[in-house]
Amino acid sequence: MDARPIGVFDSGLGGLTCVKKLMEVLPGEDIIYLGDTGRVPYGGRSRETIIKYARQDIAFLRGFDIKAVVVACGTVSTNGLEEIAGDYPIPVMGVADAAAEAAVSATKNGRIGLIGTKASIRSHAYDEKILARMPNAAIFKAACPLFVPLVEEGRIDPEDPVLNLVAEGYLQELKKENVDTLIMGCTHYPLIARTLSRIMGPEVRLIDPGAVTAERLRRELEAGDALREGGRGSRSYYVTDSAEDFSRTASLFLNSHIEGSVRQITLEGASQ
Amino acid sequence: MDARPIGVFDSGLGGLTCVKKLMEVLPGEDIIYLGDTGRVPYGGRSRETIIKYARQDIAFLRGFDIKAVVVACGTVSTNGLEEIAGDYPIPVMGVADAAAEAAVSATKNGRIGLIGTKASIRSHAYDEKILARMPNAAIFKAACPLFVPLVEEGRIDPEDPVLNLVAEGYLQELKKENVDTLIMGCTHYPLIARTLSRIMGPEVRLIDPGAVTAERLRRELEAGDALREGGRGSRSYYVTDSAEDFSRTASLFLNSHIEGSVRQITLEGASQ
Numbered sequence: 001m002d003a004r005p006i007g008v009f010d011s012g013l014g015g016l017t018c019v020k021k022l023m024e025v026l027p028g029e030d031i032i033y034l035g036d037t038g039r040v041p042y043g044g045r046s047r048e049t050i051i052k053y054a055r056q057d058i059a060f061l062r063g064f065d066i067k068a069v070v071v072a073c074g075t076v077s078t079n080g081l082e083e084i085a086g087d088y089p090i091p092v093m094g095v096a097d098a099a100a101e102a103a104v105s106a107t108k109n110g111r112i113g114l115i116g117t118k119a120s121i122r123s124h125a126y127d128e129k130i131l132a133r134m135p136n137a138a139i140f141k142a143a144c145p146l147f148v149p150l151v152e153e154g155r156i157d158p159e160d161p162v163l164n165l166v167a168e169g170y171l172q173e174l175k176k177e178n179v180d181t182l183i184m185g186c187t188h189y190p191l192i193a194r195t196l197s198r199i200m201g202p203e204v205r206l207i208d209p210g211a212v213t214a215e216r217l218r219r220e221l222e223a224g225d226a227l228r229e230g231g232r233g234s235r236s237y238y239v240t241d242s243a244e245d246f247s248r249t250a251s252l253f254l255n256s257h258i259e260g261s262v263r264q265i266t267l268e269g270a271s272q
Numbered sequence: 273m274d275a276r277p278i279g280v281f282d283s284g285l286g287g288l289t290c291v292k293k294l295m296e297v298l299p300g301e302d303i304i305y306l307g308d309t310g311r312v313p314y315g316g317r318s319r320e321t322i323i324k325y326a327r328q329d330i331a332f333l334r335g336f337d338i339k340a341v342v343v344a345c346g347t348v349s350t351n352g353l354e355e356i357a358g359d360y361p362i363p364v365m366g367v368a369d370a371a372a373e374a375a376v377s378a379t380k381n382g383r384i385g386l387i388g389t390k391a392s393i394r395s396h397a398y399d400e401k402i403l404a405r406m407p408n409a410a411i412f413k414a415a416c417p418l419f420v421p422l423v424e425e426g427r428i429d430p431e432d433p434v435l436n437l438v439a440e441g442y443l444q445e446l447k448k449e450n451v452d453t454l455i456m457g458c459t460h461y462p463l464i465a466r467t468l469s470r471i472m473g474p475e476v477r478l479i480d481p482g483a484v485t486a487e488r489l490r491r492e493l494e495a496g497d498a499l500r501e502g503g504r505g506s507r508s509y510y511v512t513d514s515a516e517d518f519s520r521t522a523s524l525f526l527n528s529h530i531e532g533s534v535r536q537i538t539l540e541g542a543s544q
Binding site: 038039045046048049145146148149150152153161162165166169241242244 | 310318418420421422437438516
């Protein structure tokens with residue numbers, strides 16, 4: 001057993017959907033979450049900037065003597081994470097890897113859809129991760145830049161007319177291409193999974209990267225005899241802008257009240 | 273005549289709608305624009321953070337020996353600008369001041385509407401600026417957080433069904449309150465002015481803060497004998513993230529091709 005905590009980071013608070021899954025799958029683990037709310041969103045920034053931010057986020061989490069890092073940020077995990085993950089002596093696990101693996105396992109017809117931020121879609125990281133496992137897969141992608149602001153405005157009701165109109169527009173091509181698996185390539189999207197599922201149809205399997213990453217981490221910790229079981233782990237939350245509005249937004253993503261400490265910090269070496 | 277350039281900054285590229293107006297109203301002036309694209313958006317950040325960023329933005333522009341600063345960012349001009357404007361030996365002019373002045377001049381019934389980002393609406397800066405000039409004014413406000421992502425996705429066509437549905441929802445209360453003047457309290461909104469005007473009705477006067485600020489600056493420069501007339505000024509653009517996508521987005525806001533240099537810079541003293 002390894003009692004050290006697990007570090008999780010995201011550009012903002014969306015990564016809390018991943019924390020929610022980690023708490024369900026690994027209830028005994030201590031979790032330290034960093035939301036870089038002072039610089040959110042990373043999607044739309046250059047690859048160079050995204051890598052710089054990711055290094056600063058990991059450096060902060062490593063200050064706590066963690067046993068693993070979960071990169072809950074879809075943008076980071078598809079923009080250069082593979083370049084830097086090997087630089088650390090602990091596992092640095094991006095949600096995109098676990099999601100690609102799960103999509104390849106789930107698809108029957110080899111036609112996989114991917115939705116995400118502009119930066120995630122622009123990068124070919126998901127394509128590479130999927131094709132490495134299934135060379136003949138056909139991948140269809142759609143950037144959905146309005147989903148994040150819609151979720152953050154609380155428009156997650158499956159009956160919301162704006163959400164439905166926007167989602168139908170974004171998913172139209174993916175439906176036509178007859179994908180049977182859809183990767184929700186952004187932390188915010190699990191909150192609108194019911195709407196996505198209704199539009200895509202019941203035969204399309206939705207992949208929640210946070211959920212499959214939690215499962216994968218559990219398997220790795222078990223294999224390395226590092227799993228902390230029994231009891232209930234602690235949760236600590238850190239943000240880089242005001243912690244004031246944190247609880248309200250966080251409970252949207254966690255779908256429950258926040259338990260644990262919330263603190264505002266400044267990232268060392270952060271130069272912009 | 274004062275041949276020094278005018279500095280303009282915004283959190284991102286939306287402030288280019290203000291540059292467009294400055295170029296129309298003050299064609300002979302050199303303009304230096306800073307878009308803090310590496311940290312956009314400021315709206316939603318804490319007041320403390322917004323002030324810190326504004327100081328860094330002004331410090332950068334002052335490196336060029338400018339004769340005035342135009343704060344094109346609605347969030348900055350309603351969150352602490354008055355606290356810091358007096359610290360500089362040159363005029364630092366926020367779009368909110370000129371807009372409040374124009375709204376008070378325009379209204380017949382004293383009922384003024386204001387739309388903007390969450391931070392602009394949450395702050396009472398506009399209220400104070402209006403009430404100082406018209407103590408019996410009635411002010412009605414609506415936060416419109418989806419307008420910026422909609423504009424940035426290029427959904428500015430007056431027929432766009434999503435834009436219309438969202439705008440109708442946001443403006444519903446303001447219409448009921450019978451405002452006769454509406455301040456577009458965010459740089460992006462002039463691009464959807466036709467939609468806003470159609471919903472509000474032809475009797476409601478829309479105030480474009482960039483346009484009225486350009487007029488006000490012209491008057492101040494004239495009064496101080498500092499106006500540079502004749503010929504055509506130069507334009508230089510600086511951004512804090514990749515300059516790569518700049519031209520495409522910029523031409524959306526300027527409604528023309530970019531002329532002048534575009535460079536990526538790092539803000540001195542920027543600590544996050």
